[in-house]
Amino acid sequence: MNWDEILGHQNQQEMFKRSVARNRLSHAYLFVGPDGIGKKKFAQTIAASLFCETIPDSELNSCGECANCKRMKAGSHPDFYLVGRPPDKREIPIEVFAGSKDKRGREGLCFEMSLRPMASTRKIAIIDDASSMNMESANSLLKTLEEPPEFSMMILIANNENSILPTILSRCQKVRFQPLAASDISKIITRLDWVENSEQADQIAAMSDGSLTLAQQLLDPELRNLREVLFGLLINSPFNSVSTTKRIQELLNEIGTETVLLRENSRWVIRFTVEFFQSVSKSIISGNSKSMISQVNQFVTLKERKPEKALSVISDLIDMSGAIEQQILQYSPAALCMEGYFNNLGQKLRLF
Ligand SMILES: [Zn+2]
Incomplete structure (x- = not known):
């Protein structure tokens, strides 16, 4: 100490x-x-x-x-x-x-x-x-x-x-107290031997929102897989909310069916989605510069998008994500929240 x-x-x-x-x-x-x-x-x-x-x-x-x-x-x-x-x-x-x-x-x-x-x-x-x-x-x-x-x-x-x-x-x-700097998170998780190399440390740190708790959770292979699968589904064109909901529910149930775990992991689905679209928006704002997330680059280059429209849709989408996360925190059934979430997401993505 x-x-x-x-x-x-x-x-x-x-x-x-x-x-x-x-x-x-x-x-x-x-x-x-x-x-x-x-x-x-x-x-x-x-x-x-x-x-x-x-x-x-x-x-x-x-x-x-x-x-x-x-x-x-x-x-x-x-x-x-x-x-x-x-x-x-x-x-x-x-x-x-x-x-x-x-x-x-x-x-x-x-x-x-x-x-x-x-x-x-x-x-x-x-x-x-x-x-x-x-x-x-x-x-x-x-x-x-x-x-x-x-x-x-x-x-x-x-x-x-x-x-x-x-x-x-x-x-x-x-x-x-403020969130930690990504560079500090990277140092801490390297010091704690949680990561294999400095690249992984930086990557996890960048996603961790300045929180060591989030960084630790992100090192869980099941969560990382959930994130990969989700990103793969988000770049489907057109986005299919029904099959996305089904696949994500399957994965969530595979990780664990206890209510607390389902709620926590459903929040991760929302956080990952927000992370994805924030990266899309960063990439658009900076003139299609490359993101560290390959699916984001695919999403940005796959389709001709109108940047102004896209940014306003993403901003709505992030607001909506926050609202659904609140519902989960207030103990609404996680499965229902997920279904509603991807429905809403589908509607918004059609506006792109
Ligand atoms: Zn002493």
Whole structure:
């Protein structure tokens, strides 16, 4: 948990250094930004730095050797808490903050945070997936945020601040995080040995939207195959929405039929389609320059297209994609969404 392991987010690091130097750390922060860009790792690094016994707080770093650093590495620091949404749940239940029903208020994170630190001068808690707190759990956390113990610091992590109660937002200092640069993603996945060569690293990084989570998913051979097949279907002329829907559904079912997986992979179909048409539009804008995606080049050269018309159709198509992805996120059946998606897509492509 050293800053050397963190790429990007320089401004945020400087901001924390200044706050520590002026003794102006807040009791509560909200880290906001897309998934997979290192917000949690950043928060853990802050915690490790503040716990380290040998490096002064003002330098905001950790030695990795002292007792507290060792405890952090081992995940056994008694003054550090990392909570989040349980993997099998859609929300963070109140039990995480306030304990089980029969011990309400006598266990859980808020109770723990009220006790004095044992191994250092602070208690630090990271609340991951904070956008999935329900009303009940948010309200139980709010009490601690309203009257934070002097030694406490809480870092809430969220990909979307809109789903966080305004009363909670107003108690936290907001720190915004940006997607990572493609070059940083490329460096990280090379360092992690996820890729075979630098070409593959750059290619994955370019598609990853600055998110390591997306990059990791893109390295899944089944998803890459889905993308290839989809691109092949998108260049059919004329585009056939019925056979495209059928083929894509087959592939999605082959990857996995669990609802969560179908929903997640259907979102990938939409993201890949958007990626494809964004590349088409880039190629048209730059005067038919070659794209890294061969099917995009075929799509652009296959037909005589009117650039202005094409760009406006693509812009509609991307809006429509966002709307269908929202429906999937709001738990509409993924299969129905896919069918509607390719129907809409077929209608739009006829306008080219
Ligand atoms: Zn240390």
